Amino acid sequence: DGGITQSPKYLFRKEGQNVTLSCEQNLNHDAMYWYRQDPGQGLRLIYYSQIVNDFQKGDIAEGYSVSREKKESFPLTVTSAQKNPTAFYLCASSEGRNEKLFFGSGTQLSVL
Amino acid sequence: AQSVAQPEDQVNVAEGNPLTVKCTYSVSGNPYLFWYVQYPNRGLQFLLKYITGDNLVKGSYGFEAEFNKSQTSFHLKKPSALVSDSALYFCAVRDRTGANNLFFGTGTRLTVIP
Numbered sequence: 001d002g003g004i005t006q007s008p009k010y011l012f013r014k015e016g017q018n019v020t021l022s023c024e025q026n027l028n029h030d031a032m033y034w035y036r037q038d039p040g041q042g043l044r045l046i047y048y049s050q051i052v053n054d055f056q057k058g059d060i061a062e063g064y065s066v067s068r069e070k071k072e073s074f075p076l077t078v079t080s081a082q083k084n085p086t087a088f089y090l091c092a093s094s095e096g097r098n099e100k101l102f103f104g105s106g107t108q109l110s111v112l
Numbered sequence: 113a114q115s116v117a118q119p120e121d122q123v124n125v126a127e128g129n130p131l132t133v134k135c136t137y138s139v140s141g142n143p144y145l146f147w148y149v150q151y152p153n154r155g156l157q158f159l160l161k162y163i164t165g166d167n168l169v170k171g172s173y174g175f176e177a178e179f180n181k182s183q184t185s186f187h188l189k190k191p192s193a194l195v196s197d198s199a200l201y202f203c204a205v206r207d208r209t210g211a212n213n214l215f216f217g218t219g220t221r222l223t224v225i226p
Contacts, residue, residue: 004155035216040121042202042216043156058213090155100146101214103155 003027006091006104012112013078013085021076021107023091031096032074036060037088037106046089049074078109086110114139116205118217125193126225133188133220135177135203145186146204146214147177156202162186173197193224 004025013019025032031050035043045058049068063082068074074093078085088108092101115138125131137143144163148156160171167179177188186203203217 006155040218042116042218044216045213048213092155100158100161101148101156103148103157105155106153108153 004091004093004102004104006089006107008107009105011107011109013109014112016080018077018079019109021078021089021091021109023074023076023104025072025074025091025093025102027093027095027102028071029093029095029102030071031094032068033092033094033101034058034064034066034074034076035090035092037090043090046076114205114207114213114215116203116215116217118201118203118220120220121218122221122223124223124225127195128192131190131193131197131222131224133201133203133222135186135188135217136184137186137203137205138184139205139207141207142181144206145177145179146206147171147175147186147188148202148204148216150200150202150219152199159188159201193222195224195226198222198224 007022033048034046037043044060046064047066049055052071055068065077088106090106091104094101117136146161147159150156159175160169162169162179170176175190200219202219204214206214
């Protein structure tokens, strides 16, 4: 089955700790995205990547980092600099900039 | 600056009745418009999009949306609601410049009452 796989489904972070959320796609899409979803705020773009070895900051990139070493993988690291990391994180991919997004099932990150 | 407004946090409709979920947008020039649906603890699923052409767009699961340029609206509609349509619906917009960001509304929770 083609699709996007996010792991883990649930993740807990201790204060001062960096954590990494995994996102893998087998759709052969060039573009990949990370969104953060908070209740009542819709989705906000953290980072996006249009092609391997290139990525751009979205609206709320502070406290996050990404890499795009392979076409199929776009991991997101939530660093200790992100003071309010509790949220539902969604990874997505698309064939092109104006094509529909395919979303993973999300990772719920909570702070211990 | 781009923005999307979904004025209703919650919409309730009886099963079998028509449903409308409202969306208005603000963007420079002509927009690309999308509707997505989210079921509990899941990612979003694409329903439909407007790029150009016919103002009435048909999508998945019997949903449709009408692009109204003068009112800057893109309301989602369905002639007959099903209980299984109960979910969170997001409208999104992107302008036609080089900017990549897809701006999402805050979502409307649709509840279809049996």
